[in-house]
Amino acid sequence: MDVEVAHAATIAAVADRLSAAGIHAARAEARWLVEHAVSAAGSGGQETDLEALVRRRLNREPLQLVLGSWSFRTVELALEPGVFLPRPETEMVAGLAIESACAAGPTPLVAEPCTGSGAIAASLLAEVPGVAVHATDIDPRAVDLARRNVAAQAKPGRCTVHQGDLLDPLPPVLRGQLDVLVANPPYLPEGDTDQLDIEVATHDPVAALFGGRQGLEVVARLLSLASGWLRPGGVVVLEIDSRFGEQALIAAAGAGLSEGALERDLTGRHRALVARRAEVAGDGQAVPCGWSAATTDRRAEAGP
Ligand SMILES: C[S@@+](CC[C@H](N)C(=O)[O-])C[C@H]1O[C@@H](n2cnc3c(N)ncnc32)[C@H](O)[C@@H]1O
Numbered sequence: 001m002d003v004e005v006a007h008a009a010t011i012a013a014v015a016d017r018l019s020a021a022g023i024h025a026a027r028a029e030a031r032w033l034v035e036h037a038v039s040a041a042g043s044g045g046q047e048t049d050l051e052a053l054v055r056r057r058l059n060r061e062p063l064q065l066v067l068g069s070w071s072f073r074t075v076e077l078a079l080e081p082g083v084f085l086p087r088p089e090t091e092m093v094a095g096l097a098i099e100s101a102c103a104a105g106p107t108p109l110v111a112e113p114c115t116g117s118g119a120i121a122a123s124l125l126a127e128v129p130g131v132a133v134h135a136t137d138i139d140p141r142a143v144d145l146a147r148r149n150v151a152a153q154a155k156p157g158r159c160t161v162h163q164g165d166l167l168d169p170l171p172p173v174l175r176g177q178l179d180v181l182v183a184n185p186p187y188l189p190e191g192d193t194d195q196l197d198i199e200v201a202t203h204d205p206v207a208a209l210f211g212g213r214q215g216l217e218v219v220a221r222l223l224s225l226a227s228g229w230l231r232p233g234g235v236v237v238l239e240i241d242s243r244f245g246e247q248a249l250i251a252a253a254g255a256g257l258s259e260g261a262l263e264r265d266l267t268g269r270h271r272a273l274v275a276r277r278a279e280v281a282g283d284g285q286a287v288p289c290g291w292s293a294a295t296t297d298r299r300a301e302a303g304p
Contacts, residue, residue: 003035010034014054021058029063036067062199072119074126077149079117083142084208086119089265090184093239093272094120096263097182100235100274101128104179108132111178111229113166113222114185116208118146121161124182125153133159134170139207166218167225178230183222184239189215215241219248223255223275230277242269249273 004011011030019026037050056066064070064085070077072086073094079085097120101108107130112121115135124131135150137143143163150159162169167181190210193201200209211218219238226236236257240248245262252260257275265271 003038004031007034007038010050014050017054018057021060023057029057032063032067033057060198060202062203065203073123075119075122075149075153077117077119077122078145078152080141080145081203082205083139083145084116084204086117089267089271090119090239091123092263092265093182093184093237094123096237096272096274097180097235098124098127100180100237101131104234106130108179109174109177110134110180110182111167111170111174112136112182114183114208114218115146115161116142116184118149118159118161120182120184121146121159122149122153125150125155125159131158134162134174135159136162136164136166136169138163138165139205142208166221167229170229175229176231178234180235180237181222181226181230182237185218185222186211187215187219187239187241187244189213189241214247215244216247216251219273220251220255223248223251223257226275227256227277232277232279234277236273236275236277238273239271240273242271245270245273 011027011034014033015026015030018029023029033053034050037053053066057063062085064079065081068079070079070086073091077086097110101110101124108128110124110131110133112124112133112135115121115137118135121133121135124133133150135146137146140163143161146161150161153159186207186209188209188211190213192210192215196209219240222238223236230236236252238248249260249262252273252275258278260273260275262270263272263274
């Protein structure tokens with residue numbers, strides 16, 4: 001029987017407690033917590049104490065950590081304290097990268113700096129046949145978790161997770177070869193500290209959140225690197241702060257990228273910047289983008 005029906009009274013009671021503690025999506029969270037406790041008990045594993053889960057959430061531990069794993073598009077991710085927790089709005093950003101990678105041909109080559117838990121890289125592996133991904137993160141805890149999350153996908157051999165700054169750790173031979181560069185970089189202005197939800201302020205690492213005084217520091221660095229690493233016609237997809245879409249567009253144009261556009265998330269807010277490295281014909285004219293046959297044998301470069 002559906003959890004919602006079988007445990008309606010329990011869900012309602014938990015929702016009341018969460019709501020009284022100021023947790024916004026109390027009803028939905030109550031359902032997840034009850035479902036988690038019931039399914040853990042039903043699978044014959046160690047029984048999960050619903051009360052213990054509820055108390056952790058009332059102490060404002062993020063729901064994703066209380067549950068221990070989280071669905072992101074088609075993948076189930078392990079999550080850990082100290083590593084940025086993936087957000088639903090990033091699923092749309094990953095979707096834009098997946099579309100561009102699929103359009104690039106049978107063996108697209110993708111870089112994903114700032115990978116965190118590896119949510120975007122794992123989704124690329126799950127949804128793009130033939131893809132090769134190079135992911136990076138500066139934080140060794142994130143690198144360790146991302147490696148485990150991509151290894152849990154069906155074809156983990158096609159993703160390498162490197163530790164280091166942005167694109168620094170990538171093999172130099174990949175310069176000018178990427179079909180897609182996708183990232184959800186730190187993009188909050190440093191002054192936003194006071195406006196963070198308590199869960200974010202106490203659990204997400206500072207290095208995952210803040211992108212300099214105006215928030216655009218890492219975005220601008222990635223845009224300035226993009227033309228050197230993308231193939232002609234290659235696409236950059238960056239998650240951005242919806243307040244700074246225009247500035248991100250200006251930074252993209254300033255970095256020599258073309259066709260800059262802002263994409264909205266389900267709430268109607270500008271959530272992603274998409275731009276391209278222009279293709280240049282022999283006569284110096286930009287030409288429409290198409291799949292480059294040069295991608296064909298590059299998957300080997302992303303070996304573990
Ligand atoms: C907003 S989180 C995004 C994580 C993941 N991509 C997601 O969407 O859930 C940003 C990540 O960038 C990493 N990071 C920050 N500065 C970096 C840098 N200079 N080079 C590589 N990674 C960096 C942080 O450690 C953090 O894991």
